[in-house]
Amino acid sequence: MGREKHTACESKQHFSHPHILKLINPAESATLTCNACEKTNITNKPNFYGCNSCQYFLHENCLNAPRFVDHSSHPSHHLTLLPVPTYSSRSYTCNGCGCDGNGFSFSCARCDFDIHMHCALIPQTVLLSKQHHHELKLIFESPFDNKNTVFVCDICDDNVDLNCWFYYCAGCDFGMHLHCASPEADVFPKSQQHRNNINANSAVEMINSVNDDHDRLVAAQISAQIDARGRQNILDSIDGPSRRYYYY
Known part of the structure; x- marks a missing residue:
């Protein structure tokens, strides 16, 4: 019995x-790339599952991501996890971080709204005591009335694209890029952060470094998934754009 449980x-x-x-041997997983988030085994943990014959691999966290989420960035509709982009270009631009993606995404077919799987699962609030003494909130839209406002990241001193998400403390007018909120932010000097486009990779690092927060978030989203499944028939009855197809 013990052997059967271990194998399962x-x-x-x-x-x-x-x-x-x-489950992939840790010694073999160091050079693998996840088909979901398109990132390597950055945590140096035995957290890859895969099919060697097809060269298809997933981080354990990516494998366990919920099929549906109700996300605050898109409250009108629930988002469905898609294993490949459904656009004719076979790629998408993430509405969260602004980077392109070819792997998994959470998507709303009705609105052409797509976000990286890891962007959908980052914390809604963070407390980074080394950078700021107040909790920072994840902002989905510019909080500034003037559309011409230029906002500078308080960590790397680079401009923040106000069409993308960022972390912000309204009381102090203090904010930062998503990648600058990563635990790795203290490691990189400002000049190196300028040179490296690490948005998506740092977001995955942040998820894997705060497993407790991730697990609580996934538990809440799985609960939301139960409700989302009841609405799936409604979604199936609505024709999306002709250039899209669906995974369920």
Whole structure:
């Protein structure tokens, strides 16, 4: 019985792939890239599942991501996890961080709204005591009335794209890029942050470094998934743009 239980933990099925995904040996996973978030095994932990014959691999956190989420950035509709972009270009631009993506995304087909899976799961609030003494809130739209406002990140001194998400303390007018809120922010000097486009990679690092927060968030989203499944029939009955197709 003990052996059977151990084996079951080392194999998992995922909707994005027809074959069983098996736990990858840590020594072999160092050079792998996740098909979901398109990032490597940055945590140096044995957290990759994969199908070697197809060269298809997923981080454990990515594999366990919910199929549906109700996200504050898009309150009108729930978002569906898609394993590949549904646009003819086979890529999308994330409405969260502004970077392009070719892997998994949470998407609303009705609104052409797409965000990276890891952007959808980053914390809604963060407390970074080394950078600021107040809690920072994840901002989805510019809080400034003047559309010509130029806002500078208080960590790296680079401009913040106000069409993208960022963390902000309204009381102090203190804000930062998503990647500057990563635990790795203290490691990189400002000049190196300027040179490196690490938005998506740092977002994944932040998720994997705060597993407790991630697990609580996923638990809440799985609860929301139960309700979202009840609305799936409504979504199926609505024709989206002709250039899109759907995964369920």
